[in-house]
Amino acid sequence: MIPASDLRSGKTHKDENFPVASWVIHPRHRALILAFYNFVRTADDIADHALLEDSAKLALLDELEADLVGQGDSQPEAVALRLALAERAMPPRHAQDVLTAFRMDVNHRRYANWDELIHYCSYSAMPVGRFMLDVHGESKDTWPASDALCAALQINNHLQDCGDDFRDLDRVYIPDDTLARHGATQADLKAAKASPALLSCIHDLAARTETLLNQSDLLAVHVADARLGCEISVIHTFARRILALLKVRDPLGQRVHLSKLELVGYSLTGLAGGLWRRATGGAPLSRSTPGA
Missing domain, CATH: 1.10.600.10 (Farnesyl Diphosphate Synthase)
Known part of the structure; x- marks a missing residue:
């Protein structure tokens, strides 16, 4: 499977129209928030990729979710978020919900x-x-x-x-x-x-x-x-x-x-x-x- 990071658009949290883990947020939260952002941004870029077939997009989104819940270790952004969530004993529910939206972007336009x-x-x-x-x-x-x-x-x-x-x-x-x-x-x-x-x-x-x-x-x-x-x-x-x-x-x-x-x-x-x-x-x- 293609490394999801290779499909990134180059957009980062500094390019968004709203603050992401800005200096206002307490430093103890920023690493987790950025891990979440990088996971979501990677999935978003997959769903929006101009050259990928829909089947490949869906397969990559499934792989991101599998790695997020501990069923694999191939996608770094998913592994990083999984580990960051584990440090807080937080479930991956919200990240999984966002993946549902990106599947909708592929299938429901x-x-x-x-x-x-x-x-x-x-x-x-x-x-x-x-x-x-x-x-x-x-x-x-x-x-x-x-x-x-x-x-x-x-x-x-x-x-x-x-x-x-x-x-x-x-x-x-x-x-x-x-x-x-x-x-x-x-x-x-x-x-x-x-x-x-x-x-x-x-x-x-x-x-x-x-x-x-x-x-x-x-x-x-x-x-x-x-x-x-x-x-x-x-x-x-x-x-x-x-x-x-x-x-x-x-x-x-x-x-x-x-x-x-x-x-x-x-x-x-x-x-x-x-x-x-x-x-x-x-x-x-x-x-x-x-x-x-």
């Missing part, structure tokens, strides 16, 4: 409605937040708000990259019924500029994603670990700004990503806001399920 998209996010995004909470020993009461935030981040990313996803990967994460409701088609995603119908569809989904962010608004206040709370506040600030761009811009023809300078600026804004909100408190967490 269209989504009929919002509920199907949220179901995908329950494997592609929500386990990442739950992993971070578990690493910090947080209560499962924080999971619903975290799920909402992670789903919003995922859908933001889908909208930002909707043209590239269709052209390069033949994937459409914009639900079929939303396209139809606005009179748009999947073919509109090939254009250099969004049609009025597609633009209306994207702005509609961005507005709906705002509901998810609202459900996660107090997560940074209610996690017990102050450093994690500040990190969440930064991520939430990024998500709000990207969402603001998606509500008014065309991701096919305009910039809807944050620049390096903007990332620094909004990091400071989010950090200051997180510290202030933790100092002043907030309302109880909502236990509602993402998907409204």
